[in-house]
Amino acid sequence: MSSPTPFDFFAPCPRGLEAVLAAELAEIAQGLPGAAGTPPFEVGAQVPGGVHFRGGWTAAMAANLHSRIASRVLLKIAERAYRGEQDIYALAAEQPWERWFSANETLRVDLTAIKSPLRSLEFATLRVKDAVCDRLRSVSGARPSIDTAQPDVRVFAFLTATVCTLYLDTSGEPLFKRGWRLDKGAAPLRENLAAGILRLTGWTPGAPLYDPMCGSGTFIAEAAQIALGVAPGVERRFGFEKLKQYDVSAWQTMKVAALDAKRRAGANKADLPIFGSDISGDMLDKARTNLARAGVPSLWLKQLDARAIVPPTGEPGILVANPPYGERIAVRGRGPRGEVREPRHASRDDGEQAFSRAQPDAADGEFFRAFGDALKQRFTGWRAFVLTADRSLPGQMRLRESTKTPLFNGALECRLFRFDLVAGSVKARPGSQEPQG
Ligand SMILES: C[S@@+](CC[C@H](N)C(=O)[O-])C[C@H]1O[C@@H](n2cnc3c(N)ncnc32)[C@H](O)[C@@H]1O
Structure with missing residues (x-):
């Protein structure tokens, strides 16, 4: 009809x-x-x-x-x-x-x-x-x-x-359920929040994009689908398909075009400048599975501590991250004296409720300070965007944000902090250590 x-x-x-x-x-x-x-x-x-x-x-x-x-x-x-x-x-x-x-x-x-x-x-x-x-x-x-x-x-x-x-x-299951996520990982960002953040960063396909705490790969999967023209809903059904009235022939034409675009994307051998890393090998396995199911070719994925990252490409681009926060998922890696830090709580998949009770741990401060130093020292020319519910994060990273945008991750009020890592003008917070190398 x-x-x-x-x-x-x-x-x-x-x-x-x-x-x-x-x-x-x-x-x-x-x-x-x-x-x-x-x-x-x-x-x-x-x-x-x-x-x-x-x-x-x-x-x-x-x-x-x-x-x-x-x-x-x-x-x-x-x-x-x-x-x-x-x-x-x-x-x-x-x-x-x-x-x-x-x-x-x-x-x-x-x-x-x-x-x-x-x-x-x-x-x-x-x-x-x-x-x-x-x-x-x-x-x-x-x-x-x-x-x-x-x-x-x-x-x-x-x-x-x-x-x-x-x-x-007309949607049925909420639209953030794209149909490609098999394994949710510990604390995945909702796909529509990740996609909205990508737009807020001003990233456009062709520019480098790096998520150094990529988890199950939500930012990079969304970005790769955008770059390759894969429709987010190509793998799923919609509520309107159960209604008596909708335009069946227009829908078939639209769906066939979307499936063709996904097939072409799968055959695309171009190296996309989209990069992901995480300290957890398990999370990277989940990211690989998700990327394959999202119809995008394998991307650069490395197991790295975010404190040790270097730019994955010569051209500066956009760094985006949703770091661990409080009890939902803890910062991992080695502490300042080399001790191994494990998450304080088992991974949880009960989303916002657990997230909204979360409180950052003082020990996380060392991680964020070292992450901030990595950005200051090695990511000159990049723009970094960090989503967190912790408003003290710029202070912990010893960086001054250029903008902060309020966003809601479910019921949890977050900020998307933007840091412009421009040569010679990284705005340091009082008391911060200036770049040393
Ligand atoms: C909130 S999750 C990110 C979720 C991700 N945006 C997604 O949609 O799946 C935080 C991630 O930070 C990672 N992480 C924790 N400590 C880290 C560290 N020291 N270096 C790098 N990644 C770390 C965790 O393994 C986890 O995947």
Whole structure:
């Protein structure tokens, strides 16, 4: 189905990445062939946590397939002022959900709210679910089953203090799940946060990119896919494929083009100037597997302590890192007296919760000071970007940041610190040791 009627969509993203998501959506819109009768893809307002856009199914499908920064693509179904749960029920019960899915599909309803006066958001969620089920039963005689783990269809309700908006999800699994990550490693960065950071650094394909604490390889896999034109969603399915209406033939054309691009990328023998290292051989094995599954040729990967790094190439470029922080994953390597330091806690995969309880350890200071010295002494001309929840990091590295950008890694407030390692003008912090060699 190709509808000339444009729809309103909302693409949520990690907070702090709204502007780069809007720029990315504008590029995706430009890359779409304009067909007669297809509504234009118009990027709209940025709001905290996402970007609105308008267009036909082609816009929604292209955003799902090509956006590296969006977390989802949501189709706006209805919006109205509310005062209580009954208003929310009525709004949801009025919507022709049967146009999009039937009672044969399993359903999940999620609700988020900012400043809602309602006493129980759980109860409000149940009312939306009841309304959708009641509506389908009244038109078809059957209610959909609820499946919170792997639903066919997801409905999202968003409440402000006065307005309820209902969305139908077109993505399914969140878009940061690209489909290439087999092994998560200990503390992987979400792919869409990594891709947004790459855009914030101003890195462009062709310029050197180095992650000296690459872990499972998220930054370098994203960068290599960008350099080779591999669509982030080429290996996965999307929620819209379960809906009654979407533009099937346009989707097949888009998907075939994306698969062809991935095949060409796999055959590309060019050496990309994208480099990764980590102190852990296990992590590098995971990175190699992830890179192969992401359809990119093998990159330069070395087992190195970040305190001992040297530029992997003669031309200065962008260094980007997400160092260990607190209990989530500890700094490893040898301490100042040569002692071996092991992580204080076993690797955890429970993401932000563990991360948000984390506190840096005083002993990490020695590592960051030595890492800062390595940058000052050997990376002249590079720009370094470090993502951390530890605001004292520039002080520990004895470097003064040029910019700091607030970003959210899930619920955890982080900063992306930028250090310009320009010859003769590295801004040292008071009390720091100047470069010695
Ligand atoms: C937060 S993780 C990075 C995760 C990575 N961005 C990803 O998406 O998988 C920190 C990484 O720093 C590495 N690391 C710890 N101590 C190190 C050291 N002294 N030198 C280099 N890497 C180190 C760990 O092995 C881990 O892979």
